[in-house]
Amino acid sequence: MSFVELEVCVIEGKKCEERAFLIGKDFGALPAYLVAAVYPEKVASVITLGIPFMTPGPSVVQNHLLPKGFYITRWQEPGRAEADFGRFDVKSVIRNIYILFSKSEIPVAGDDQEIMDLFNPSTPLPSWFSEEDLTVYASLYEKSGFRFALQVPYRSLTKESGLTDPKINVPALLIMGEQDYCFKFPGMEDYIRSGVVKNFVPELETIYIPEGSHFVHEQFPEKVNK
Numbered sequence: 630m631s632f633v634e635l636e637v638c639v640i641e642g643k644k645c646e647e648r649a650f651l652i653g654k655d656f657g658a659l660p661a662y663l664v665a666a667v668y669p670e671k672v673a674s675v676i677t678l679g680i681p682f683m684t685p686g687p688s689v690v691q692n693h694l695l696p697k698g699f700y701i702t703r704w705q706e707p708g709r710a711e712a713d714f715g716r717f718d719v720k721s722v723i724r725n726i727y728i729l730f731s732k733s734e735i736p737v738a739g740d741d742q743e744i745m746d747l748f749n750p751s752t753p754l755p756s757w758f759s760e761e762d763l764t765v766y767a768s769l770y771e772k773s774g775f776r777f778a779l780q781v782p783y784r785s786l787t788k789e790s791g792l793t794d795p796k797i798n799v800p801a802l803l804i805m806g807e808q809d810y811c812f813k814f815p816g817m818e819d820y821i822r823s824g825v826v827k828n829f830v831p832e833l834e835t836i837y838i839p840e841g842s843h844f845v846h847e848q849f850p851e852k853v854n855k
Contacts, residue, residue, distance in 0.1 A: 648673035654846060655679045656782035662830075666795040675801045678853070679809055679843050681817075681826045682797060682833075685790035694815040698738040704783040713743040714775055720767040722775070724754065727763070731755045731842040733808040757848045797830040804853060806841020 650673050653661035658677035663685060665672040692702050704710045714722045725748040729736045738744050754763065770778075805812075805821065812818045820826055827833050838845050838852055846853045 650674050650676065652676045653678070653680075655843070656786075659683065659685060659782065662795075662797055663790060663792070665797050665799050665801075666792060669798055672799050674799055675797060675830075676804070677801070678804045678846050679806070679811055681803050681821050681835075682801075682830045684795065684829070685792060686787065690786050691815070696735070696737045698740070698742070700736045700738070700744050701783060701786075703738060703744055704779055705786070707784070710744070710775070710779050710783075713745050717745060719771045720763060723767050723770060724748075724763055727754060727758050727844070728752050730810065731758075731844055731848075733810055733813075733842070735810050735813045755842075755844075755848070758844070762847075795829065797832075799832065801830045801833045803833060803835045804841075804845060805835065805837050806843065806845035806848070807837050807839045808841060809843045809845070811843060 648671055651661040651664060653659070653675070655678070658680040661675050661677060662682050665675045690701055692699070692705075695702060703713075717725070722745070725745055728749075729744070729747055736744055736747055738747060754760070803821070803826075812821075821835060838849055840848075842848055
């Protein structure tokens with residue numbers, strides 16, 4: 630059963646004989662876990678890449694703990710990313726993002742910089758992301774623009790979910806690249822490696838891919854699929 634089919638069953642109040650496997654990358658983990666928390670009987674398992682379960686709401690990203698110029702803080706500000714991205718064609722923006730965010734360091738801009746200014750034009754694309762890939766991705770954003778990608782998740786992160794003590798009581802898998810810059814988020818590495826996350830997701834299994842970046846599913850698709 631696809632996620633869309635599951636959603637239709639839930640909305641229409643139908644009995645769904647099958648359960649869905651929900652897969653979320655990065656902040657796509659948030660809605661995947663929320664569905665599992667609210668409708669556990671509809672979900673067989675949750676698989677997330679790059680981001681573990683995080684309690685939804687204002688505390689999900691605590692900007693006061695983050696460096697000034699942190700990319701999430703910058704992109705939460707209405708109009709700022711639009712102005713930054715607008716200096717370049719769509720293909721260049723996608724290229725810059727894939728190069729910047731495949732590193733193990735968090736993109737942080739200086740006071741006189743924007744996030745796109747961190748890009749070094751002499752840096753090649755990662756070996757696992759081809760010019761053909763770039764062209765396909767850029768063609769999609771040329772149609773849609775970046776408005777929705779900025780609204781969800783960056784500008785909706787602090788919205789209340791209505792859940793006071795969410796628990797994920799279905800089997801879950803977290804796949805993390807060891808080189809993922811998300812490990813540098815304040816408290817994130819300890820939260821994952823110490824097992825604190827299992828207080829919320831008791832049946833969680835975590836798999837680490839040593840050379841994996843934040844784009845581990847594109848970098849090592851065979852390993853991730855396995």
